[in-house]
Amino acid sequence: MTTEMNGLLIGCGFFSGNHLHGWADVEGARIAAVCDRDADRARGAAETFGIPAWHQDAAVLGSGAFDFVDICTTMDTHEALIAQAVDAGVPVIVQKPFAPDIETCLRIEAHARAAGVPVMVHENFRFQKIFRRLKEILDSGEIGETTFARLSWRNDIDVYSNQPYLLKTERFMIMDVGIHMLDLARFLMGDAADVTCLNQSVRPGLAGEDAATILLRHDSAATTIVDVSYAAHRHPNPFPQTLGEIEGRDGTVQILEGEILRIHSGGATRDEAIAADTRGWTSAPWTQIQDSVPRTEQHFVDALRSGAEFETSAQSSLQTYALAEAAYRSAASGRLIHIADLM
Ligand code: NAD
Ligand code: 89Y
Known part of the structure; x- marks a missing residue:
């Protein structure tokens, strides 16, 4: 032992x-x-x-x-x-x-x-069961070389009651949840070389942005759209699900509500339900996030x-944080930012 x-x-x-x-x-x-x-x-x-x-x-x-x-x-x-x-x-x-x-x-x-x-x-989102399975599907080659991804986190959870420091955080939404999406983009699609971004402050009184739309160009030439918002009203509230899709030359995987992966390949479609494990201490709606912590x-x-x-690792994460930095610089300047200029 x-x-x-x-x-x-x-x-x-x-x-x-x-x-x-x-x-x-x-x-x-x-x-x-x-x-x-x-x-x-x-x-x-x-x-x-x-x-x-x-x-x-x-x-x-x-x-x-x-x-x-x-x-x-x-x-x-x-x-x-x-x-x-x-x-x-x-x-x-x-x-x-x-x-x-x-x-x-x-x-x-x-x-x-x-x-x-x-x-x-x-960085726990990549350790969610649904993203471990999605990575397996991509690595199997079932949808071929990836060409496009969209990773979307939009909800109106009252994040400010649990995490009041976010009200005063100048680099807010991209650093809080955008960073999870940017890490997922690297995990699923590989490193990226260029970034553009537009930020929004929808809720009045915040020090920073509460919504952002980021566009990445990956080294592979694939593109990813990351869109995040804490001001998106939907019922039922999709928190804390990341939704979207990944397209490849031979198929597509949709990431759908209810922790479902819908795989389109070989002229057919199948659904895989990938629920997080419930543990004695987890509770809805946080289960998907909580289960990824011990992983x-x-x-x-x-x-x-x-x-x-x-x-x-700290070293690998530099690439993720360079994407976030580039997103802020792009939003401030209206320009496309090259990651190579930041490192
Ligand atoms: P919090 O403010 O509620 O708690 C932080 C605690 O750290 C406070 O009690 C504070 O007194 C203590 N602290 C600060 N500096 C200290 C120091 N030098 N020595 C000793 N204690 C110190 O924050 P939180 O909401 O628990 O968030 C903590 C981190 O977790 C944040 O970076 C947040 O973004 C992150 N977070 C991650 C996830 C996720 O899913 N990965 C979810 C929520 C929060
Ligand atoms: O701060 C956020 C995070 O990192 O994961 C969930 C969260 O606590 C609220 O959206």
Whole structure:
């Protein structure tokens, strides 16, 4: 039997409950302590999840007690916290968004690489069961070389009650959910070289955009449209489903409501229903997102143990965050942005 790795979780706010439930489902690792600068939050998480220790200061990273750290704080805090972990030689999994801009992402990645400390971005949408299956279908060659994708996230979930910091975030929608779509675009369609984007602020009073329409040109010459909005009113609310389609030279896969993949190939059509696993702690409408959290954490642990590269390593994620940076620069300038100019 392998010994479990001991982790420190930093950030006991809104989303951390999913991380802590998730870690309990992961093989080979456990959370040995939690940390939040808010003592009530740290103590509360430790009590709720039966975690032996809680702290208020991330300096505990230097104690030698931890095999990894799970950072579940907002993006403005990531550079300093990752630097503390890297300087202590502690491998990192850090929530999206990695950092607010590409310059910061590049600095974080360079610091970790120079120290030889592994860093993975917690990018969970690609670990949703529906996208693992979609990737399998694409890799099988069933629809041929891919030529076009549309990845769409449009709903009016009251994100502001759970995540009030988003009201004041200047780089809001592309960094909050657009980043999931951009990572999916890379996962399913490969890297992209050029980006254009238009942003919208539909709800009054926001510091940033709450809707964006992004167009990517992939290295393969395929195109992807990413469209995201927190101001799209539909009943029933499709949250948290990513919808759309992928076209290939020989067929199409539609990503439909109800976690259905509709595959058109060889002159026939079939549906595959790919529901997320329900776990004791998941609940609608969040199940699809919640179920992907332990899958993401398990990938981190398995890769850390085997020495394999993380799918969403800091280095690989630079490409994703360059797409987001390019989207903002395109929206601000009205120009097509070349990724090669950003790296
Ligand atoms: P939150 O503000 O509710 O919680 C963050 C916590 O971190 C707070 O309790 C704060 O006190 C603590 N904190 C901040 N800096 C700290 C420091 N230096 N030391 C110790 N504690 C510190 O945020 P949240 O809504 O839980 O979101 C956290 C991250 O998770 C965000 O980046 C968000 O985008 C991401 N998120 C991801 C998903 C997903 O599906 N991947 C879903 C929701 C949120
Ligand atoms: O912040 C968002 C995310 O990353 O996933 C879901 C979310 O919490 C609300 O849309």
